Amino acid sequence: MLDLLKGPIYSFQEFMLLMGRAFRNLFRRPHYPDDLWMQMDIIGVGSLPIVMLIGFFSGAIMALQMARALNQYGATSQVGPIVAITLVREMGPVLTALLVAGRNASGIASELGSMKVTEQIDAMRALGTDPIQKLVKPRLLAMCIVLPLLTIIADFIGLVGGYLISCPLLHLTTTSQYWSSAWRALEYNDIAQGLLKPFAFAIVIALVGCFYGLQTTGGTQGVGRATTRAVVVASVWVFVLTFFIGKLFVRL
Amino acid sequence: MSSADGGQEVLRFEEVTVRFEDEVAALNRVSFRLLEGESRILLGAAGSGKTVLLKTSIGLIRPSEGRVYLFGTDITELPEDDLIDLRARVGVLFQEGGLFDSLTVEENVAYPLLNQRHARFAPEEVRRRVIEALRFVELEHTLDKLPSELSGGMKRRVGIARANVTEPALVLYDSPTAGLDPITATTIMTLILKARDTKNTTTVMATHRYQDGYLLASYRYNPVTGRIERAPVEEIRRGGTKYLVLREGRLVFEGTQLDIEACDDPYVKKFVKRLQD
Numbered sequence: 001m002l003d004l005l006k007g008p009i010y011s012f013q014e015f016m017l018l019m020g021r022a023f024r025n026l027f028r029r030p031h032y033p034d035d036l037w038m039q040m041d042i043i044g045v046g047s048l049p050i051v052m053l054i055g056f057f058s059g060a061i062m063a064l065q066m067a068r069a070l071n072q073y074g075a076t077s078q079v080g081p082i083v084a085i086t087l088v089r090e091m092g093p094v095l096t097a098l099l100v101a102g103r104n105a106s107g108i109a110s111e112l113g114s115m116k117v118t119e120q121i122d123a124m125r126a127l128g129t130d131p132i133q134k135l136v137k138p139r140l141l142a143m144c145i146v147l148p149l150l151t152i153i154a155d156f157i158g159l160v161g162g163y164l165i166s167c168p169l170l171h172l173t174t175t176s177q178y179w180s181s182a183w184r185a186l187e188y189n190d191i192a193q194g195l196l197k198p199f200a201f202a203i204v205i206a207l208v209g210c211f212y213g214l215q216t217t218g219g220t221q222g223v224g225r226a227t228t229r230a231v232v233v234a235s236v237w238v239f240v241l242t243f244f245i246g247k248l249f250v251r252l
Numbered sequence: 253m254s255s256a257d258g259g260q261e262v263l264r265f266e267e268v269t270v271r272f273e274d275e276v277a278a279l280n281r282v283s284f285r286l287l288e289g290e291s292r293i294l295l296g297a298a299g300s301g302k303t304v305l306l307k308t309s310i311g312l313i314r315p316s317e318g319r320v321y322l323f324g325t326d327i328t329e330l331p332e333d334d335l336i337d338l339r340a341r342v343g344v345l346f347q348e349g350g351l352f353d354s355l356t357v358e359e360n361v362a363y364p365l366l367n368q369r370h371a372r373f374a375p376e377e378v379r380r381r382v383i384e385a386l387r388f389v390e391l392e393h394t395l396d397k398l399p400s401e402l403s404g405g406m407k408r409r410v411g412i413a414r415a416n417v418t419e420p421a422l423v424l425y426d427s428p429t430a431g432l433d434p435i436t437a438t439t440i441m442t443l444i445l446k447a448r449d450t451k452n453t454t455t456v457m458a459t460h461r462y463q464d465g466y467l468l469a470s471y472r473y474n475p476v477t478g479r480i481e482r483a484p485v486e487e488i489r490r491g492g493t494k495y496l497v498l499r500e501g502r503l504v505f506e507g508t509q510l511d512i513e514a515c516d517d518p519y520v521k522k523f524v525k526r527l528q529d
Contacts, residue, residue: 130332
C-alpha cells in the first residue's frame, strides 16, 4: 500500500519543487520577453477561435435547455441572469481551461518532452542557461496573462449566444431585458471567482505541462506518454480546483 | 601547442565516482588536473565513461563520491543557480552536435550570446560574432538553414562554432568525429586544433578514435599557412597535451603522445596499435 503511494507522492513533491523554482525565478533576471510574447501568441491568439466557438455554443445551449424549464414556471424573463451566472461563475472558466489544457498543456509537454529526450534541455544547461528561466517562466507567465483574458471573451461571446437563442429565436424575453437583467444579476462575488479560477487554472495547466515535459524519459514513446498524462492531470486538476474555489465563494 | 608552465587550474577531479541508481560505477575513483592552456584527450571504448566524465565536469551529472573543481570552485554540491554562471564560461560540443532543432543556424550560434545571464550584447555585435564564428568553421552561408537541413559534419561544425562563440576559457568536445567519414573527421579535427591554437583555449576532447587523439596530441595549427603541422618533439614532451585512457569507468593511463606509444598496457596498446598498422 505504501509502495503504491510512493510514486504519486514523489511526483507531487517534484511538482511542488518545480513550482517553487518557477515562482522564485519570476522576478529574477534574465527575463526573456521574446519568448513571453511568442508563448502569449501561441496560447492566446492560437486558442482564440476555438474558445470563442465553444463559448458561443455553451451560452446558446444553456439558453436552449433552460427555455422549457423557465417556461413551466412562467419565468422566461430570467434567462439572462441564468446564462450570465452559470457562464461567469463556472462554464466560462472551466470550459476555457479544459480547451486550453487540451491544446496547450499537451503542446507544452510534447515540446519540452522532445527537447528532453533529444538532450536539448541538457544542451541548454550546458550553454549556461536555466531551462526554468528560458522555458518554464515564459509559459507560466503567458498562461497567467492570457487565460483570464480568454475566459472573459468566452463569457461575453456566451452571453451573445444565449441572447441569440432567447430573443430572436425563441422570443423568451426582450433584448433590453435580457442584457440589463444579465448585467444586474452579476455580483462582485461572481466576477471575483470568475477571474480567480482562470488564474489558478493557468498556473496548474502551464506547470503540469512543463512538469511532464521535463520529466520525460524513454524516447518518442515517452513523449506521447508525457503528453497524455499532462492533459489528463491538468483536466482533473481543473475540476478539483473549480470545486474548491467554488466552495470558498459559496456562503449561504 | 599549449604550454604546461603552471597556469591557473581549470578543472580538477578528486577520486570521483559516479553511480547511476546504485549500479556499476560509470566513473570509478577518477582523479586528474587540467591547467589553463592545456589539453586532454579522453580515450576509451564506447561505454567507458567519457561522456559521463564530461557531463560531470560541468555539473550536469553529480558525483556519488569525490569532488569536482571547476575554475577553482568546488561544484560537487553547488546549487544549479550558481552552476549556470560557471557553465557560461565553458563551451560544449555534444555528441551529435546538440543543436536546437527548431532554431536556425544563426539562432543556434547566437543562443549563448543572447541567453546567458550576464551576456548583454547589442544586436549588431551578436550578428558580427555569429558570422565570425561561422566563418571560422566555413559555414557563414548557412545562417538561415535549420539543423535538419545540414549534414552530420555540418552539424558538428555549427556545434563547434556555438561552443566557441563566447570565447570560453574551457571547451569540451564529446566525440566530435563519431560516425563521420575520414575526410570530414579530419576537417573537424583541423577546426578543433585551430580553435585551440589560435585562442589558446583549454580543451578536453572525448573520442574513441586514436587518430583524433594523435592529431590533437602531436599536431598544431599554423595560422600562417592555415594548415596543421607536426609539433616539435620538445613541445610534446612538455606535456601540455595528455591522454587520459578510460576503461569501464576507471582511469588506466595518463600521459603524453610519447608515453602512450611506449605504454605496455594491453588495453591501451589496442588503441595505439591500430594506427601503426
